[in-house]
Amino acid sequence: MASIKLTVNHLYQLQGAEKKPAHAVARVYVGDTLLATEEITGMTEEAVSKYLHHSLPEGQAVLVEWDCTG
Numbered sequence: 001m002a003s004i005k006l007t008v009n010h011l012y013q014l015q016g017a018e019k020k021p022a023h024a025v026a027r028v029y030v031g032d033t034l035l036a037t038e039e040i041t042g043m044t045e046e047a048v049s050k051y052l053h054h055s056l057p058e059g060q061a062v063l064v065e066w067d068c069t070g
Contacts, residue, residue: 001055002056004035005049006026006038006049006050006051006052006064008024008040008048009047011024021042022043022069023039023040024066024068024069025040027064027065028052028062028064029064030054030056031057033056035052
C-alpha cells in the first residue's frame with residue numbers, strides 16, 4: 001500500500017498585523033484519480049501532517065491543489 005504525506009506548514013489569515021483562523025481545502029490526485037479532499041480549518045504556525053494511504057498503481061504523478069479562504 002502506498003502513502004502520501006500531506007503537510008500544512010502554516011495556516012492563518014492576516015488581518016492587519018493580527019493572525020486569524022483560516023480554512024483550506026486540499027484536493028489530492030494520483031494520476032488522473034482524485035484520491036482525497038481534505039479540509040483544514042483553524043490556525044497553526046507549526047507543521048501538521050497527515051498520511052493518505054492508497055492502493056492505486058505506483059509510479060503515477062501526485063498533484064495537490066490548494067484553495068484557501070479566511
